[in-house]
Amino acid sequence: MxxxxxxxxxxxxxxxxxxxxxxxxxxxxxxxxxxxxxxxxxxxxxxxxxxxxxxxxxxxxxxxxxxxxxxxxxxxxxxxxxxxxxxxxxxxxxxxxxxxxxxxxxxxxxxxxTVKIGRPGYKITKTKDPLTRQQGLTFQLQYPEISPGVVPRVRFMSAYEQKIEDPPDKAFQYLLVAAEPYETCGFKVQARDVDRREEKFWSWWDVDSREFWVQVTFKTDREERYSGVPGLGGGGGRGR
Ligand SMILES: [Zn+2]
Structure with missing residues (x-):
């Protein structure tokens, strides 16, 4: 009203x-x-x-x-x-x-x-880099009815930036994926430092299967300790 x-x-x-x-x-x-x-x-x-x-x-x-x-x-x-x-x-x-x-x-x-048509189907898999032993998550989102020409977008949001959960829990951050006409998805993940190097944090839009892949890799505990504050904006890596 x-x-x-x-x-x-x-x-x-x-x-x-x-x-x-x-x-x-x-x-x-x-x-x-x-x-x-x-x-x-x-x-x-x-x-x-x-x-x-x-x-x-x-x-x-x-x-x-x-x-x-x-x-x-x-x-x-x-x-x-x-x-x-x-x-x-x-x-x-x-x-x-x-x-x-x-x-x-x-x-x-x-x-x-753009009339929102609900959330996409998705699958999340835990990953572990065999060499560095870094933990990570692979997100697969299905967008069978995505608007022509739209490529899904991904970004992180801190607990303080989001408006859904109150009070904010600083132990978590949110991975947002937007793709019209679907609702934007927010995945709640630990507020650990994300390894922003290209081979560790990437997304890939498969136009043919209309599936969007996001790979997130966290820094190791050891790296985190040396990079200062965990979560967003903490030390190294190529930020945005
Ligand atoms: Zn208005």
């Missing part, structure tokens, strides 16, 4: 009637402003649900009509979320370059059609 635009939600001043009238004025003004700048057909967050109301997929708000939605897009909540999303996209920027070459100028169009 969108509480932000609700009539009479502020206290003080001139009675419910005039309050809601001025809210209506304000909404109308915002709607006009928004219509000048926003094309709903190209807005990736605009969504008409099965009961005919409108949803903002960015803020998870529901609106009774397009005017109310448009007013919402000019509000602080939506603008804040847009800024947050832009920052997040920038963090993902490197991984996204691959997508850009496929989607090019149509990027917005492509994202608009």
């Amino acid at each position: 969108d509480y932000q635009n609700r009539a009479g939600s502020k206290f003080g001043g001139g009675g419910v009637a005039s309050q809601s009238a001025s809210n209506a004025d304000r909404r109308e003004r915002l709607r006009k402003l928004a219509l000048e700048t926003i094309d709903l057909d190209k807005d990736p967050y605009f969504f008409k649900n099965h009961v005919g109301s409108f949803e903002c997929r960015l803020c998870l708000t529901v609106h009774q009509n397009d005017g109310s939605y448009l007013a919402h897009t000019q509000g602080r909540k939506h603008q804040t979320n847009l800024a947050r999303r832009a920052a997040k996209d920038a963090a993902f920027g490197k991984a996204r370059e691959g997508d850009a070459q496929f989607t090019g100028a149509n990027a917005v169009q492509v994202r608009k059609n």
Whole structure:
């Protein structure tokens, strides 16, 4: 629900009637402003649900009509979320370059059609390097219905960066794998130092079988001890 635009939600001043009238004025003004700048057909967050109301997929708000939605897009909540999303996209920027070459100028169009279709099937196998005795994990994710041209992306997220588990447990970190139109998967793994060398940490997209492989190898206890703080950003390796 969108509480932000609700009539009479502020206290003080001139009675419910005039309050809601001025809210209506304000909404109308915002709607006009928004219509000048926003094309709903190209807005990736605009969504008409099965009961005919409108949803903002960015803020998870529901609106009774397009005017109310448009007013919402000019509000602080939506603008804040847009800024947050832009920052997040920038963090993902490197991984996204691959997508850009496929989607090019149509990027917005492509994202608009993204309706999440659930999580991919996956399999995780523990590994041990026979030479170095380093422990690791192999992730195999199946994306039979991945969007054309999309290559899955992978990154680590610290316990403090994620918003799902509260309070955060610093003994863990999360391996995120994103591939539209699937939901992004987060695998909770020990917050051990990841060996970032190319042959130890790699991913591979098998276009034919539509399977995405990620190999993660942890540093040995000994290496970790010498590289300072375990987990993200701890010492050696080629970080991002
Ligand atoms: Zn919004």
